Amino acid sequence: MYRVSPADGVAWVTGASSGIGRGVCLELARRGYTVAATARRAPELEELALEAQGLAGRVIPVPGDVIDRAGMEALVACVEAEHGPIALAFLNAGTYVPDAAGDLGGEGFQKTFELNVGGATNCLAPLVSRMGARRKGQIAVNASVAGYGGLPRSIAYGASKSAIIVMCESLKFDLDRSGVTLQIVCPGFVKTPLTDKNTFPMPFLLELDDASRRICDGFARGGFEIAFPRRLAWPLKALNMLPYGLYFKFVGWATRGS
Numbered sequence: 001m002y003r004v005s006p007a008d009g010v011a012w013v014t015g016a017s018s019g020i021g022r023g024v025c026l027e028l029a030r031r032g033y034t035v036a037a038t039a040r041r042a043p044e045l046e047e048l049a050l051e052a053q054g055l056a057g058r059v060i061p062v063p064g065d066v067i068d069r070a071g072m073e074a075l076v077a078c079v080e081a082e083h084g085p086i087a088l089a090f091l092n093a094g095t096y097v098p099d100a101a102g103d104l105g106g107e108g109f110q111k112t113f114e115l116n117v118g119g120a121t122n123c124l125a126p127l128v129s130r131m132g133a134r135r136k137g138q139i140a141v142n143a144s145v146a147g148y149g150g151l152p153r154s155i156a157y158g159a160s161k162s163a164i165i166v167m168c169e170s171l172k173f174d175l176d177r178s179g180v181t182l183q184i185v186c187p188g189f190v191k192t193p194l195t196d197k198n199t200f201p202m203p204f205l206l207e208l209d210d211a212s213r214r215i216c217d218g219f220a221r222g223g224f225e226i227a228f229p230r231r232l233a234w235p236l237k238a239l240n241m242l243p244y245g246l247y248f249k250f251v252g253w254a255t256r257g258s
């Protein structure tokens with residue numbers, strides 16, 4: 001399995017203006033990477049580039065909207081023309097809109113799918129064709145442990161993250177043949193502006209620096225899935241192997257009052 005190093009080219013991170021994407025940009029820069037950082041808010045990206053000054057690598061702001069498919073094609077072409085081949089990509093831009101049965105198909109539902117699934121796909125397409133032609137590259141897509149199975153108040157989010165996991169499982173068969181490494185990242189709860197809005201208890205909540213280090217360690221280690229913390233990810237995986245009767249009983253009990 002191909003694993004990237006800073007000598008192979010630049011890293012590209014989406015959703016880089018806050019939370020996990022921002023943390024991973026700084027961690028990659030600490031590890032010597034030149035990182036192209038994408039999100040819609042350009043001032044936050046400029047601030048991030050300043051914060052990275054003095055690290056072994058650097059951060060280059062490349063603002064963009066991942067929902068814009070043609071825009072992502074152009075952005076990838078521009079990054080490669082100006083800074084060299086993208087060797088490592090972390091497709092992380094995403095959102096969580098809590099929902100319930102009454103929200104099915106509503107605005108939050110559509111936004112979740114458009115960004116979490118559509119946005120990732122818009123970035124994957126140019127990367128797959130360019131890295132495939134070079135027969136070299138590493139791509140990690142940020143899913144979530146919430147994609148393992150249905151959880152309360154996570155109808156669109158859980159389904160969007162499940163879609164990412166299954167899309168990547170399927171895509172891996174093709175990418176293995178073209179020499180491109182594909183990974184999924186399945187974090188538990190990480191303290192970010194996204195989770196700061198949650199009013200329910202978040203077991204084993206991780207600090208951002210810790211999560212960013214674990215993700216970058218996972219890039220270096222290889223393997224299809226980067227899941228953490230294990231004390232949450234593994235029981236959730238095991239729960240999904242139970243017969244549905246037991247699964248719904250246990251998850252309903254564990255999340256009562258949430």
Ligand SMILES: NC(=O)c1ccc[n+]([C@@H]2O[C@H](COP(=O)([O-])OP(=O)(O)OC[C@H]3O[C@@H](n4cnc5c(N)ncnc54)[C@H](OP(=O)(O)O)[C@@H]3O)[C@@H](O)[C@H]2O)c1
Pocket residue numbers: 014015016017018019020021038039040041042044064065066067092093094095096115119142143144145186187188189190191192193194195
């Ligand atoms: N935090 C957690 O506990 C957790 C756990 C598992 C998985 N995740 C996943 O981790 C990812 C990041 O979450 P986070 O917690 O770090 O959230 P966050 O702090 O809200 O960050 C979301 C990032 O996505 C960017 N973004 C949103 N819409 C975009 C668009 N259309 N185009 C480009 N960038 C866009 C935002 O920047 P702009 O607004 O500037 O565009 C921001 O940088 C998400 O995919 C989330 O599902 C998070």
